[in-house]
Amino acid sequence: MSKFLRLTALGAAVAAFTATQAAAAPVSASTNANAHAKIMKPLQLVGTQDLDFGTLVISGTGTQVMHVDQSGALTGCGAVITCSGTAQDAIYNVKGTPNATVTVSVTSPVVLTNANDGTTLNLTPDAPATVALDTSAASTGDNFNIGGSISINSASTTDGVYNGTFAVSVDYQ
Numbered sequence: 170m171s172k173f174l175r176l177t178a179l180g181a182a183v184a185a186f187t188a189t190q191a192a193a194a195p196v197s198a199s200t201n202a203n204a205h206a207k208i209m210k211p212l213q214l215v216g217t218q219d220l221d222f223g224t225l226v227i228s229g230t231g232t233q234v235m236h237v238d239q240s241g242a243l244t245g246c247g248a249v250i251t252c253s254g255t256a257q258d259a260i261y262n263v264k265g266t267p268n269a270t271v272t273v274s275v276t277s278p279v280v281l282t283n284a285n286d287g288t289t290l291n292l293t294p295d296a297p298a299t300v301a302l303d304t305s306a307a308s309t310g311d312n313f314n315i316g317g318s319i320s321i322n323s324a325s326t327t328d329g330v331y332n333g334t335f336a337v338s339v340d341y342q
Contacts, residue, residue: 210307212271213264214339220292220317223254232322239295239314249323263339264310269302270342275315276335285329293318294335299342 222235223243233249243256263271279292295316302311315337 209266209269209341211265212339212341213310214337215262215310216259216337217262217312218257218260220259220315221255221257222319223252223256225321226251226253227321227323227326227328230323232320234318234320236295236318237316239297239316241314241316250321259315259337260312261315261337262310262312263300263302263306264308265302265306265339265341267302267304267306269306271300271302271339272342273297273300273313274338274340279317279333279335281319281331281333283327283329283331286327288327288329290319290321290326290331292333292335296337300339 220237222237225235227249228251229249231249233245233247235243235245235250235252237243237256237258239258241256241258243252246252265271273296275294275296277294279294281290281292283289295318297313300311300313305311319331
């Protein structure tokens, strides 16, 4: 009889397990997803003024770093270099989506080459990392300024006009 009870209990357990499996049928689930698209005006960048250190006259011995800052102020004039003429920063105008922020990238270093003998100076640009476009950015744009530094060695820097170009780019942040 105990064998009969064991088989009956086993049969009941199998039947209960099978009934549980049938009750656990798959249940579908769903949810909603959100979609976004941010549309920006294309950026337009125009250079309106070139970077110029003015006239720099070697008047002493040594090395002097000359710097035009982003407001156009020239520093470094003194015992080694006498400055004359008018220094100016480079000015760029960027148009785009109002109230957006753009990053500014400038190639560095920039090689300035002497038109007389081919000697060079390295220009290290001084540009803002970002520009916040204001509400009129789409129509009139916003200006930003770029300065830079050059190092003049009285013993090795030859006289002449040094020229070079640098690439400036902007992109939405």
